[in-house]
Amino acid sequence: MSALSDSQKIDEKGRTTRPFRFGVGILKPGSRSDFQSTARRAEELGYDILQMPDHLGMPAPFPALVSAAEVTSIRLGTFVLNTSFYRPALLARDIADTDQLTDGRLELGLGTGYQQAEFDAAEMPFPSGRKRIDHLEHTIRELRRLFASADHVPAVRQKPIPPLLIAANGDRMLRLAAREADIVGFPLTAGIKPGTEPEKALAERVEFLRDAAGERADDLELNLFIATVTVAPDKPDLSLLQKVLPSFSDEQILQLPSVLVGSEQQIAEKLQHYRETYGISYFATVDDSMEAFAKVIPHVR
Known part of the structure; x- marks a missing residue:
């Protein structure tokens, strides 16, 4: 187990309490100047990492991260x-070129892919969930093998591999x-199933992860994707989430841990609760909520 940094503590359950981290993903393509202006704004607002998703119709992640690196000093991730x-x-x-061109600021986020329409658009077969996970496992093994080789060119700057x-x-x-x-990222509907309160569902997933990790549990940084943030007195706009979650009522959407609504202090208290209760310390939102979420950041630092 790695030594704790000066900013980490042990809570009453014997778990590592990590410092908060905040990320923001840029979803909207635009000009170079517009994109870099948004990246600079994210850093000015106190975000620790700028993130790029990987969906057709959105900016290509690796070139965008290199562009953001030119005008920021924060970390950069997929x-x-x-x-x-x-x-x-x-x-x-x-990965290696981007890690080098961002001066070793890359954080590598990996998933399996889940939208069949994107595979269809890319003229690629849509494998089963089992096969997609098989491929992810194979990819991680190969990345570790390739980066461990002195013969691999280009080499990553962060050894043995950028944070995963x-x-x-x-x-x-x-x-x-x-x-x-x-780092382990929990999605919008982590663990959700009929008859289970959303926060209890998230708690069950966190506990499952900790049990599976065993002695590694305290070394894991836990991330929660924040789908939308509304700071009072503004009213929440749930229109996008209604499209993503058509079977959910507005009341059910508002109960999701990934939906933050309230005063700056109320939202800050909820983040403190997630960290103290579940060990989740890293929260990532998207550009539509960037300004709103930034109002909360000073309340937990």
Whole structure:
């Protein structure tokens, strides 16, 4: 187990209490100047990491991160790559070049991919969930092997591999994350199932991960994706989430841990609760909520 940093503490349950971290993902393509202006704004607002998703119709993640590196000093991450789109050797080249060109600020977020429409648009077969996880496992093994070789060119700047985030929800993905990840990301509907309160569902997933991780549990940084943030007196706009979660009522959406609504202090207290109760200290939102979430950050630092 790694030594604790000066900013880490042990809570009453004997768990590591990590400092808060905040990330923001940029979803909207735009001009170079517009994109870099948004990246600079994220740093000015106090975000620790700027993140790029990996979806068709959104900016290509690796070039965007290199562009952001030109005008920021914060960390930069993929959140998360659709690993099913990549062959390991080609992905290793992109990772290593990006890690070098961002001066070792890259954090590597990996997922399996889940939207069949994107596979169809890319003229690629849509494998089963089992096969997509198989490919993710294979990719992680190959990345570690390639980066461990002195003959691999280009080399990563961060040895042996940039910090690895795995987005996980199901049992097999959580076991994989427990073995391989430095950071584990919980999605919008982590553990949600009929008859279970959303926060209890998230708590069950966290506990499953910790059990699977065993002695590694305290070394894992836990991340929660924040879908939307509304600071009072503004009223929440749930229109996008209503499209993503058509079977959920507005009341059910508002109960999701990933939906933050209230005063700055109320939201800050909720974040404190998530960290103290579940060990979740890293929160990532998207550009639509960037300004609103930034109002909360000073309340927990």
